Amino acid sequence: MNKIKVGIIGGTGYTGVELLRLLVTHPSIDVALITSRAEAGREVVDLFPSLRGFTDLCFSPPDTELLTACDLVFSATPNGIAMTHARALTAAGTKLIDLAADFRIRDIATWEKWYGMQHACPELVAQAVYGLPEMNRQEITNAMIVANPGCYPTATTLGLLPLVQAGLIRSNNLIVDAKSGVTGAGRGANVASLFSEVADSFRAYGVAGHRHHPEITQNIQSVSKSTVDLTFVPHLVPMLRGIHATIYADLIDLDKSLEDVHHMVSSFYADEAFVDVMPLGSHPDTRSVKTSNMCRIALHKAGGSGKLVILSVIDNLTKGAAGQAVQNMNIMLGLDETLGLMSPAVMP
Ligand SMILES: NC(=O)C1=CN([C@@H]2O[C@H](COP(=O)(O)OP(=O)(O)OC[C@H]3O[C@@H](n4cnc5c(N)ncnc54)[C@H](OP(=O)(O)O)[C@@H]3O)[C@@H](O)[C@H]2O)C=CC1
Numbered sequence: 001m002n003k004i005k006v007g008i009i010g011g012t013g014y015t016g017v018e019l020l021r022l023l024v025t026h027p028s029i030d031v032a033l034i035t036s037r038a039e040a041g042r043e044v045v046d047l048f049p050s051l052r053g054f055t056d057l058c059f060s061p062p063d064t065e066l067l068t069a070c071d072l073v074f075s076a077t078p079n080g081i082a083m084t085h086a087r088a089l090t091a092a093g094t095k096l097i098d099l100a101a102d103f104r105i106r107d108i109a110t111w112e113k114w115y116g117m118q119h120a121c122p123e124l125v126a127q128a129v130y131g132l133p134e135m136n137r138q139e140i141t142n143a144m145i146v147a148n149p150g151c152y153p154t155a156t157t158l159g160l161l162p163l164v165q166a167g168l169i170r171s172n173n174l175i176v177d178a179k180s181g182v183t184g185a186g187r188g189a190n191v192a193s194l195f196s197e198v199a200d201s202f203r204a205y206g207v208a209g210h211r212h213h214p215e216i217t218q219n220i221q222s223v224s225k226s227t228v229d230l231t232f233v234p235h236l237v238p239m240l241r242g243i244h245a246t247i248y249a250d251l252i253d254l255d256k257s258l259e260d261v262h263h264m265v266s267s268f269y270a271d272e273a274f275v276d277v278m279p280l281g282s283h284p285d286t287r288s289v290k291t292s293n294m295c296r297i298a299l300h301k302a303g304g305s306g307k308l309v310i311l312s313v314i315d316n317l318t319k320g321a322a323g324q325a326v327q328n329m330n331i332m333l334g335l336d337e338t339l340g341l342m343s344p345a346v347m348p
């Protein structure tokens, strides 16, 4: 069988190497190209010995000619890079999955305000599909450009989606208290990510405004009948991988039992391979999803009140980035959606 040729722009970053880890054992994929400007010419296994025996690729520069020779390209680069390749790729018939945010926000002015730059191809934003399969599976099937969701928006949206869509909770007073491991900040050198800055302590950041706020709001608004008002506070915690979102929401019907809510959410996700609604009383650990593409969700009522508390955990590099990108790739290529993604979390 002819394998599908894929390329990765940004192969030295954490999401780039996570993509490669997942793709080197994927039965239908040949990773034909992996780019780095800083490491061009160097063997991938020289930088990442964990992949010895799985690849003989060297890093290449991100040349348009090399990229357009692929069937599909992942862009695992900082914001503002995928949009500079998008026209050439789509014109050549090459599909694009952007792990950054260039195609996530429908409103160009909102995107430009939060990302602090002018959009290079606003006309392609309208064609791009937001790549949360549990929300947009059908549209992803035919997409040329998929905007892979942010890590916090993935955990939060999966926690809220069935409840908002079914009209069980109020959309105008949602509170998302979320924690991320340090790999969420990328592999680039940065004082705030140093071991001695992060270990044995944790703190909130971006309280006044974080660029994932408009993304989460856009997602929830798309399934809500009323106006969404959401408070989102991210925190950096001293672990490598993982996102834990604790979401507080007001039940519309105060008499609705937790058992009924749990039954509804479990039924909504019953056919989803990568969402696990845990039994009542559960408190999911981030380690229960480490290196896996799973999102684990638990539902609680706080102290018997009308406040529903939703706990949602993912691995930021897998379901929060590279794993979800592979899931989207499988859907776009008409493959089994779970191919290459079915290994369980690493314990401990
Ligand atoms: N880390 C995470 O948990 C998540 C990350 N994301 C998003 O995914 C993207 C990648 O993240 P991450 O892997 O953490 O990032 P890193 O900072 O770890 O890596 C960035 C990669 O992009 C390459 N790169 C940088 N500038 C350019 C450029 N102008 N042209 C081509 N390549 C470039 C770098 O290589 P070189 O400079 O050598 O070319 C490097 O390989 C980001 O947009 C991030 O926001 C999304 C969800 C979760």
Ligand SMILES: CC(=O)N[C@@H](CCC(=O)OP(=O)(O)O)C(=O)O
Pocket (backbone or CB within 6 Å): 099, 100, 101, 149, 150, 151, 152, 180, 181, 182, 183, 184, 185, 186, 234, 236
């Ligand atoms: C811990 C940490 O710093 N996390 C990053 C978010 C993760 C990310 O890479 O952002 P995108 O999902 O938008 O691509 C941050 O808060 O900026």
